[in-house]
Amino acid sequence: MNASDKISVLVVDDSALMRSLISKIVESEPSLRVMDRVMNGRFALQRLCIEEPDVIVLDIEMPEMNGLEFLEFRRKAGIEIPVIILSSIAKRGAAVTMECLEKGASDFVTKPSGSESANLHAVSDRLISLLIGFGGRYHNLRKSGKTKPVPVEFLKKCGIPSFDVGAVPPVQRSVEREEPSRDSPDAFKPAAGLETHGKLRRLAEPGKIEIIAIGISTGGPNALRTVFPRLNPEIKQPIVVVQHMPPGFTEEFANSLNKICRLEVREAREGDLLKPGRILIAPGDRHLTVERRSLAAIAHISEGPLRNGHRPSADILFESVKNEYGNHALGIIMTGMGRDGAAELASLYEAGSRTLGQDEKSSIVYGMPKAAMDMGAVDEQVSLDAMADAINRYAMEFG
Numbered sequence: 300m301n302a303s304d305k306i307s308v309l310v311v312d313d314s315a316l317m318r319s320l321i322s323k324i325v326e327s328e329p330s331l332r333v334m335d336r337v338m339n340g341r342f343a344l345q346r347l348c349i350e351e352p353d354v355i356v357l358d359i360e361m362p363e364m365n366g367l368e369f370l371e372f373r374r375k376a377g378i379e380i381p382v383i384i385l386s387s388i389a390k391r392g393a394a395v396t397m398e399c400l401e402k403g404a405s406d407f408v409t410k411p412s413g414s415e416s417a418n419l420h421a422v423s424d425r426l427i428s429l430l431i432g433f434g435g436r437y438h439n440l441r442k443s444g445k446t447k448p449v450p451v452e453f454l455k456k457c458g459i460p461s462f463d464v465g466a467v468p469p470v471q472r473s474v475e476r477e478e479p480s481r482d483s484p485d486a487f488k489p490a491a492g493l494e495t496h497g498k499l500r501r502l503a504e505p506g507k508i509e510i511i512a513i514g515i516s517t518g519g520p521n522a523l524r525t526v527f528p529r530l531n532p533e534i535k536q537p538i539v540v541v542q543h544m545p546p547g548f549t550e551e552f553a554n555s556l557n558k559i560c561r562l563e564v565r566e567a568r569e570g571d572l573l574k575p576g577r578i579l580i581a582p583g584d585r586h587l588t589v590e591r592r593s594l595a596a597i598a599h600i601s602e603g604p605l606r607n608g609h610r611p612s613a614d615i616l617f618e619s620v621k622n623e624y625g626n627h628a629l630g631i632i633m634t635g636m637g638r639d640g641a642a643e644l645a646s647l648y649e650a651g652s653r654t655l656g657q658d659e660k661s662s663i664v665y666g667m668p669k670a671a672m673d674m675g676a677v678d679e680q681v682s683l684d685a686m687a688d689a690i691n692r693y694a695m696e697f698g
Contacts, residue, residue: 330435642674657686
């Protein structure tokens with residue numbers, strides 16, 4: 300593959316160790332290349348005056364211009380290059396990470412601790428999938444002339460001088476190349492063994508929709524920020540969501556969504572009521588299930604075993620919804636790597652519930668929806684931009 304055909308990545312981090320580590324992860328994927336690596340947001344803006352990357356990996360805490368300041372400057376300048384945030388897992392890190400998403404970042408990954416941490420492969424798989432998804436889309440748009448050029452003159456007027464090539468060490472092109480890990484759960488694995496080629500059949504006719512369940516992963520934070528503001532506040536069904544996310548982040552994520560959604564959005568807690576106008580997000584590292592009782596339906600939170608390499612797992616949620624609601628649900632599977640949610644969305648379909656899947660073109664990673672689609676478990680495929688309208692239509696028509 301020619302260098303010009305590869306997705307170019309700008310790495311921005313004040314730690315030389317982290318710049319080296321992230322560069323190794325990037326260079327381990329043949330379709331990616333490190334355009335450059337710089338130590339803070341100001342150097343990144345200087346670099347954009349010279350060359351435009353397809354995607355930026357951005358640290359938050361940096362001297363002179365931190366990640367939040369860079370994102371604010373990016374927004375004012377109208378720069379469209381997607382940004383993936385590197386975040387710590389501290390409580391403060393979660394709040395700032397969600398603020399970064401509010402300021403236009405596409406998604407985030409948590410930093411591994413040390414140079415060769417035990418979770419390095421999991422971090423690299425997630426980072427690579429985000430870089431290919433967001434960076435690949437921007438790369439294709441840029442090649443077809445559908446992106447706005449970086450406003451170099453605007454940056455210079457704002458005091459961003461020409462890039463001083465002596466200020467930052469050049470990219471070391473001798474980075475040792477490694478094959479991408481295929482050992483971590485669901486990392487770039489096809490949905491082997493799941494395909495039923497449309498042979499699913501419903502055991503009951505679809506009934507009135509009484510609950511809406513969503514499973515989503517890679518690219519999900521940005522996708523849900525697109526969908527939730529457009530949901531009809533008159534929706535009568537409770538909505539339960541599994542978004543693959545580390546512990547410590549989902550409360551802040553739910554709070555950030557609550558600011559832009561006309562329905563109540565909160566992180567699910569044990570015993571929470573499922574009620575109209577409420578969206579519950581599964582906590583990080585906890586499964587979310589539902590239970591119908593004589594007077595009300597409630598949410599349960601558990602620390603059960605991982606399913607498909609995940610906790611929370613969309614399969615666990617969909618299985619619970621199927622057991623409790625049968626043919627009275629709407630199951631939705633959206634962008635995400637791997638196949639979590641596909642098998643139990645198929646079971647939900649067979650039980651008689653209606654199902655939606657995000658289409659390939661609008662998915663950052665068409666893994667989870669593809670696995671469900673290949674099984675014949677999806678009634679209707681819709682784009683991200685049309686997803687809210689589809690949810691509103693199903694909720695109102697069949698509610």
